[in-house]
Amino acid sequence: MANLSRKLPQAWRPPMGWNSWDSYGTTLTESELLDNARFMAGHLKDAGWDTLVIDIDWYDPTARAHGYNANAPLILDGYGRQLPDPERFPSAAGGKGFGPLAAAVHELGLKLGVHMMRGIPRLAVDRDLPVYGTDYTAKDVADLDHVCKWNPDNYGLNQSHPGAQAWYDAQLDLFASWGLDFLKVDDMQTPFHADEIAAYHRAIAKAEAKYGRPIDLSLSPGGWVATTYADFLRENAQMWRISDDLWDRWEDIYQQFARLARWAPFQTTGHWADADMIPFGHIGLRAERGDDRQSRLTLDEQKTLLALWCMGRSPLMVGGDLPTSNADAIALLANPALREVTAGSTNNRETVRERIFDGWGDDAAYRGELIVWAADAADWADGTASAHPNGHYAALFWTGGDEFTLGGNIQLQSIVGLVSRDGDWALTDLYADAPGARSDVRIEGEGADRVIAGTIPPHGALWIALDRK
Numbered sequence: 001m002a003n004l005s006r007k008l009p010q011a012w013r014p015p016m017g018w019n020s021w022d023s024y025g026t027t028l029t030e031s032e033l034l035d036n037a038r039f040m041a042g043h044l045k046d047a048g049w050d051t052l053v054i055d056i057d058w059y060d061p062t063a064r065a066h067g068y069n070a071n072a073p074l075i076l077d078g079y080g081r082q083l084p085d086p087e088r089f090p091s092a093a094g095g096k097g098f099g100p101l102a103a104a105v106h107e108l109g110l111k112l113g114v115h116m117m118r119g120i121p122r123l124a125v126d127r128d129l130p131v132y133g134t135d136y137t138a139k140d141v142a143d144l145d146h147v148c149k150w151n152p153d154n155y156g157l158n159q160s161h162p163g164a165q166a167w168y169d170a171q172l173d174l175f176a177s178w179g180l181d182f183l184k185v186d187d188m189q190t191p192f193h194a195d196e197i198a199a200y201h202r203a204i205a206k207a208e209a210k211y212g213r214p215i216d217l218s219l220s221p222g223g224w225v226a227t228t229y230a231d232f233l234r235e236n237a238q239m240w241r242i243s244d245d246l247w248d249r250w251e252d253i254y255q256q257f258a259r260l261a262r263w264a265p266f267q268t269t270g271h272w273a274d275a276d277m278i279p280f281g282h283i284g285l286r287a288e289r290g291d292d293r294q295s296r297l298t299l300d301e302q303k304t305l306l307a308l309w310c311m312g313r314s315p316l317m318v319g320g321d322l323p324t325s326n327a328d329a330i331a332l333l334a335n336p337a338l339r340e341v342t343a344g345s346t347n348n349r350e351t352v353r354e355r356i357f358d359g360w361g362d363d364a365a366y367r368g369e370l371i372v373w374a375a376d377a378a379d380w381a382d383g384t385a386s387a388h389p390n391g392h393y394a395a396l397f398w399t400g401g402d403e404f405t406l407g408g409n410i411q412l413q414s415i416v417g418l419v420s421r422d423g424d425w426a427l428t429d430l431y432a433d434a435p436g437a438r439s440d441v442r443i444e445g446e447g448a449d450r451v452i453a454g455t456i457p458p459h460g461a462l463w464i465a466l467d468r469k
Contacts, residue, residue: 017051022319080124113182281320368400
């Protein structure tokens with residue numbers, strides 16, 4: 001049982017939620033958000049899913065699918081702060097902002113977040129609006145030389161000017177007054193804007209102190225974010241992306257193996273490297289890329305993504321419209337192992353990565369990579385006892401396009417340790433109840449010679465827990 005009296009660190013486990021980007025792009029409506037919130041509350045909350053995020057351009061009344069609008073007539077208050085489009089978000093009318101919507105989401109036992117761009121709206125600068133609480137104006141604090149390369153809404157902020165911090169402080173005060181729990185702030189890391197990140201963090205800290213509720217900060221996009229920034233990121237954010245946008249393509253998933261292996265040693269309670277959104281279920285309704293579709297990832301590719309994200313302790317943010325997603329996708333998301341491993345594992349690491357060839361010699365055909373991850377089971381930071389006391393987790397991945405049958409190369413002792421190799425171990429298949437064919441995985445052999453045996457499907461994964469009997 002969890003010890004509810006203890007004070008938990010903010011984002012004590014990798015966040016699990018839904019984001020509108022993969023399905024609705026810039027065009028989400030209030031009714032669509034509430035439909036997803038009700039579905040999450042009814043079908044996924046018990047499995048750990050608890051956050052909903054409204055992605056970009058909720059303040060643009062001309063927002064459209066597949067792109068952004070130059071010189072958009074953004075809806076701003078008298079200080080240049082963004083307000084929800086009341087046509088798409090009717091409860092925001094009359095200056096209420098996202099307050100009523102946040103209250104409705106909170107009543108379901110869930111959290112609400114929004115996307116925000118770095119900087120100050122161009123429209124606020126064009127109008128030379130005042131910076132709340134100061135004698136400065138938007139023109140005074142804007143930085144016209146550091147603007148986003150892919151979105152035309154904002155100018156940068158000149159962080160050497162005192163009014164820049166005041167502008168972020170005022171923006172965050174407004175968001176906190178609405179009751180927001182989560183902010184995804186974009187154009188922060190590619191290139192890496194350390195001064196902007198620190199300023200945003202300071203503004204959040206002031207808002208948290210004033211309103212008495214935490215606000216998680218997620219930084220985007222990832223690009224080639226270096227691990228040398230890890231200490232700074234931990235000081236300033238709860239999540240940070242480690243890649244550009246990920247879509248429903250095997251190539252996108254494959255690239256995350258190396259990134260998560262690089263970042264896994266840097267995952268710490270409350271601060272999480274983020275492998276990006278999960279493009280499962282019904283996506284592309286009005287999104288930036290692709291047509292209206294159920295995810296093009298195979299079931300085995302979806303299982304690989306989830307096992308890899310969990311073993312790497314990445315946040316889990318699904319992108320498909322939940323009420324209209326296929327049943328298989330929802331069943332995968334409802335697997336209790338997702339929260340179990342992200343919340344209750346430690347020493348997560350890639351242990352094996354080998355290129356496999358068909359035969360020997362110069363003409364040997366490359367088949368794919370066998371990649372193995374291992375982790376130790378642990379009690380959760382909220383006091384929940386581990387489901388596998390003194391146990392271990394392992395995921396065995398195969399990147400090739402055909403089945404791969406494990407030989408005797410993955411020894412049990414490589415997962416449980418040399419000291420424990422002579423113990424009596426039981427294997428639990430964490431995908432035993434998942435959609436699709438039952439996994440073929442087992443322990444074979446005797447004593448120190450025992451191995452993990454089985455067949456891995458194309459682009460697939462075997463995901464297991466090991467317990468001493």
